[in-house]
Amino acid sequence: MxxxxxxxxxxxxxxxxxxxxxxxxxxxxxxxxxxxxxxxxIVNVMTCADSxxxxxxxxxxxxxxxxxxxxxxxxxxxxxxxxxxxGELEVSKQTYAAGxxxxxxxxxxxxxxxxxxxxxxQADQYHTDYSKTTVDSIxxxxxxxxxxxG
Numbered sequence: 001m002x003x004x005x006x007x008x009x010x011x012x013x014x015x016x017x018x019x020x021x022x023x024x025x026x027x028x029x030x031x032x033x034x035x036x037x038x039x040x041x042i043v044n045v046m047t048c049a050d051s052x053x054x055x056x057x058x059x060x061x062x063x064x065x066x067x068x069x070x071x072x073x074x075x076x077x078x079x080x081x082x083x084x085x086x087g088e089l090e091v092s093k094q095t096y097a098a099g100x101x102x103x104x105x106x107x108x109x110x111x112x113x114x115x116x117x118x119x120x121x122q123a124d125q126y127h128t129d130y131s132k133t134t135v136d137s138i139x140x141x142x143x144x145x146x147x148x149x150g
Contacts, residue, residue: 001015001043001045001057002015002016004057004071006057006071006074007055007057007071007074007076008055008076010054010076011045011054011055011076014045014046014047014048014054015045019048020048025045025046025047025048025051026043026044026045026046027043027044027046028041028042028043028044029041029042029044029083029084030042031084031087032087033058033060033084033087033088033089033115034058034060034072034115035115036060036061037061038061039061040058040059040060040061040072041058041059041069042056042057042058042082042083042084042089043055043056043057043058043059044056044080044081044082045057050102050103052078052079052094052102053078053079053080053081054076054078054080055074055075055076055080056073056074056075056076056080056081056082056091057071057073057074057075057082058071058072058073058082058089058120059071059072060072072119072120073089073113073120075091077093079093079094079096079105080092080093081093085112088112088113088114088123089112089113089114089115089120090110090111090112090113091110091111091112091113092108092109092110093108093109093110093111094107094108095107095108095109095127105130106129106130106131107127107128107129107130107131108127108128108130109125109126109127110125110126110127110128111124111125112124112125
């Protein structure tokens with residue numbers, strides 16, 4: 001990632017120094033997102049102080065690439081986190097209203113991406129406003145059931 005031109009300078013800075021001992025602020029997940037013969041690598045980079053996501057990336061195996069992987073997705077919007085959900089890339093971003101503390105976002109935007117035609121395309125998006133969420137409105141399955149908002 002340090003040599004990846006799609007990774008910004010601020011994110012790269014956090015990759016040079018561990019938070020504590022040998023613990024870097026990086027979370028790595030392997031999943032099949034792009035239909036390749038090898039698993040794709042989902043990388044989330046966070047701040048050391050409060051574990052807020054500062055960058056999310058997906059790397060796809062490519063034998064022609066210098067290091068064997070191509071960066072096929074990058075998002076460096078603060079409070080971002082990428083994961084796999086039902087074989088799709090799911091990117092979450094905390095949203096904050098004026099006056100919100102870092103610990104306490106007002107909501108969350110979730111965007112689902114599908115791999116097609118050699119790239120990720122947006123398949124779905126929804127917003128959850130935490131102030132309007134009650135215990136009774138959360139399904140037991142953990143699926144919000146919310147559709148795209150217009």
